[in-house]
Amino acid sequence: MRGGQVVVADRFFASSKTCSVCRHKLDNLPLSARAWTCPACGAIHDRDVNGAVNLKNMAVSSTVSACGEEGETGLDEAGSPLCSCLSRNEQV
Numbered sequence: 001m002r003g004g005q006v007v008v009a010d011r012f013f014a015s016s017k018t019c020s021v022c023r024h025k026l027d028n029l030p031l032s033a034r035a036w037t038c039p040a041c042g043a044i045h046d047r048d049v050n051g052a053v054n055l056k057n058m059a060v061s062s063t064v065s066a067c068g069e070e071g072e073t074g075l076d077e078a079g080s081p082l083c084s085c086l087s088r089n090e091q092v
């Protein structure tokens with residue numbers, strides 16, 4: 001792992017096995033599989049890229065739920081955070 005931002009992932013969250021498009025989760029993804037096709041929506045995923053997208057989505061949705069503003073899971077196409085609580089808590 002390279003230095004920089006660390007995202008603490010839920011240990012039950014299989015980021016490389018979960019479709020970042022429709023959230024379908026594979027039962028099994030061989031370690032040797034570099035890419036896979038989602039059986040639910042047909043999206044083709046590079047496992048590293050898909051995993052990174054899922055972690056990013058999860059990080060954003062965690063931020064949203066942390067402020068109690070329930071609802072949106074994930075983020076919009078632009079990847080902009082949906083929550084305004086970060087600016088409110090900045091002085092801490």
Ligand SMILES: [Zn+2]
Pocket residue numbers: 019020021022023024038039040041042043
């Ligand atoms: Zn899918």
